[in-house]
Amino acid sequence: MVKSMNRLLQCQLCPKMCKLAEGERGDCRVRINLNGELKTLVYGDPCAAHVDPIEKKPLYHFKPASMAFSIATAGCNLHCKYCQNWQISQREPEETYNYNMPPKTVVVKTISSRCISIAYTYSEPIVFYEYTLDTSILAHKYGIYNVVVTAGYINREPLIELCKYIDAANVDLKGITEKFYNNMCDATLKPVLEGIKTMINQGVWVELTNLIIPTWNDSEKDIRLLCKWITDNIGVDVPLHFSRFWPMHKLKNLPPTPIETLNNAVKIAKKEGIHYVYVGNVPGHPANNTYCPNDGKLLIERRGYAILQNNLKDGKCKFCGTKIPGIW
């Protein structure tokens, strides 16, 4: 007992700040105290590697129609009841089938797959932090972009270090109340809000996703509060994706989000002044497209993940010349 207390350590990567005795793993399942040193169990061992359209992340204002080499390891520091990827996020690395893929191999595969970016996604790139960081540094040396798809639950110092190499991020702003984050995700809200602001201040292109779950975060009040936070803190040009919930994992008792709820959310967001509001998981919805905030013209038409037409020229609306924020 005394020996294990002498080797007690505290992980400082995320706000959970897990205190770990010898041999103990963090809440994320993939960081462990071994002989008084914190080790990552998933470095170079992704359990998922796939080529995806960038629109799938979703990132709509970042290199449209390009492909991203997407990787993930087991583990996550949140435990969302509705997680779509729970088979890898709520697992230890011994429970997943893992590939041997060190950073250099990731970069080689990205180039050979003709992808222009690497996406650290599916589970939670924060928990495979060292792998994400080292791969990102190498990727930049070869002119490859880095994008993260994350819940944003990370402490400030590691986030600032990572942001030096990240070009774009889709951050899940899952709800706008501490109660939602506590009860649904086993986390807290404030660090996520601070993290979003930090990423933007560090020059990362950020798009937000809010999954609307019936009876949990679908009230008009919640949606309005969320939109107000966005306009007050990070501005009207940050794209917001409202995503449709499908029964999953521990929330199979709830119905899918009604389309009307999503339509209403889009109306509220636009009324609050947000320029770019999208609907996800509803193929063919008009809010899959990008419209000019100035003259309302259709700029980018999407069907699923495919781009049907693109009316941007040098990052501007080709009809009225309004600059459209993003990395084109």
Next chain:
Amino acid sequence: MINKRITRREFLKLLGIGIIAIFILPFKYFFKDEDTTNTPIKNKEAKYYSRAEHLAG
């Protein structure tokens, strides 16, 4: 009565297919993939942690 005799060319074709099948089929159906689920876990030192001897628990 059906003439079951085949030409030399047809015989060589069948023989070739048989030889290829003998070498390829085992790789596709009989050999299992390398099992990586229980390979030793690689432990790279993580960043952002501190010794916490003074903390309880």
